[in-house]
Amino acid sequence: MLFKNYDPLKKKQLSILDWKGNIVTPELDPKLSKEELLKMYKTMALGRVADIKALQYQRQGRMLTYPPNRGQEAAQVGAMAALEKQDWLVPAFRELNAMLYKGVKLEQIYLYWFGNEWGNHFDEDVRVLPVNVIIGSQVNHAAGIAYASKILKKNEVAVATIGDGGTSHGEFYEGLNFAAAFDAPLVVVIQNNQWAISTPRSKATKAETLAQKAVAFGIPGIQVDGNDILAMYVATKEAAEHARSGKGPVLIEAVTYRLGAHTTSDDPTIYRKDEEVKEWELKDPMIRFKKYLIDKGFWSEEEDVKLDEENNHYVGETFKKVEATGLAVLEDIFKYTYKEMTPQLLEQLAEYKKYLEEGGK
């Protein structure tokens, strides 16, 4: 029903909690428990602090290139909160909050952006794939996960996240078409943050919405206020149920905004106006969600200040630990190329070790 009512071709956008923190479609309020809502909020709050501090560490020369998430917390956490434990997150690279919600430890995320592949080695029970840098390609991986889930009757949904820029990529189309052809349980969540580095969404496609691209695949598509955590939750819940029931993929466009730079190497003041950023700052997903929680009596400003202090402390300690232990071990850069090192790798490693042992640099 939701997908029929919010037809992207009719320029409909799902919104439940507006930017002022008012419920505009009470009939759609998922009425989540205090516990669920606070888990979502606390993840976003931790993600926000971790994101801001990552930028500081990078500026201090202590962290490598890092892609800021600020402003996209609801689009990520709202989607993840609607999933089951066994469902998969197949991320792009700007997915700090989604990964945290799905069980990846902050220490691992920081370790990766610190420059160590061990940050991509998640625990066995965490259904999250490593950071994916090649734009768009993760949709095909998710399609494969979904296909396996279908034929092995695993009851798992694969959720790929992708940026608005990624929807220009061939693999976005190939992956969705592939999954749709087999009714595989795939949900693709586009984080339309308006900018593909310096290229605005309007210059990347003639389509009025990204959600309407679903029509060509023969699947439902829905455009959602991506800064509205409740709307993201409701849309993803419906999409995951649709996929899980064997009806095939769903495409969700989360309309959000990257308040920060593309990465720490990027200067967005070159290509976009301050007024635009300020306008989106008013629509910050954290502000409205906090108001909603306080209105409901689930949260208070005092608790918020306390949480912020705790998060700052935790993030600081986590980064210190990563800094102290995150250097790569020589053997590690060789030994995961194959399950067993080839004679060539063994020889190259042995020669290099000998060179180092004899005082080489």
Next chain:
Amino acid sequence: MAVITLLEAINQALDQKMAEDPRIVVYGEDTGFEGGVFRVTAGLQKKYGVDRVFDTPIAEAAITGSAIGMAINGLIPIAEIQFDGFVFPGYTEIVTHMARYRNRSRGRHGLPIVVRFPVGGGIRALEHHSESIETLLGHIPGLKVVIPSTPYDAKGLLVSAIEDPDPVIFMEPKRIYRSGKQEVPEELYRIPIGKAKVVKEGTDITIVAWGAFVREVEKAIKLIENENISVELIDLRTINPIDEDTIINSVKKTGRFLVVQEAVKTYGPGAELISLVNEKAFLYLEAAPARVTGFDITVPLAKGEHYHFISPERIAAEIKKVVKF
């Protein structure tokens, strides 16, 4: 023991492994219902159903990319690319993800995947249907690259490829799919990846070839059988990792080295093999190592293909040149 073709040997390996391991899926463009354009997978869909043997949309990146997700989520995908020249739209996934996933995840996600496709020229086909792209795959860390030259090897190598915990590129020399039959055991057996085979022992010159060209070298040896040249012929069988020991031990014995490759010359596998010989058997060499290769050109269409294709006569001439160096 049944006498079968290379194509039938591949089909048999797929069939027997599928019967044994329900995690295996076989798929690609026209791979399911029709059994592939060469009929390599004929009969498998009927036997194992449309979930395990299926036709895909014409989307090579989806074929190779989805294999990654399937392998992560409990399947052993055997993906077919219809022709060598069609690998490239799927190459992005092979190179940027498939080859790296184990390393990227520090061992969390190894990918047991086989990507198979027909390679090489000699069937008078259209453009993009006759490519020899060993280097483009053999150059990539994280991939194993295999190419059989006989029905017996095809079955044994494919079984090893399917059982390998890492992605294996399995190239099938299409020109010899049906030409030449051999006794192939009914039961499953394995030929280890990374091991070359000494096809013929000799003392004067070591020749390395693979795929369809092992036979061409054998023909060349026949042409000069009265010239008192003792050739040691090695079938490389695995492009990467290279079996260095077999090659180096042979060159130490013969002192002469020739590579025969269908692929274009520059940066081809021959360049790597000759470097290897120079690095590890330099002082044993009695002649400059040599190579007979395809020219550095786009594979010509049917009416010009014979110029590009290396004849047994050209190989024989090169053998004599190296021996008389």
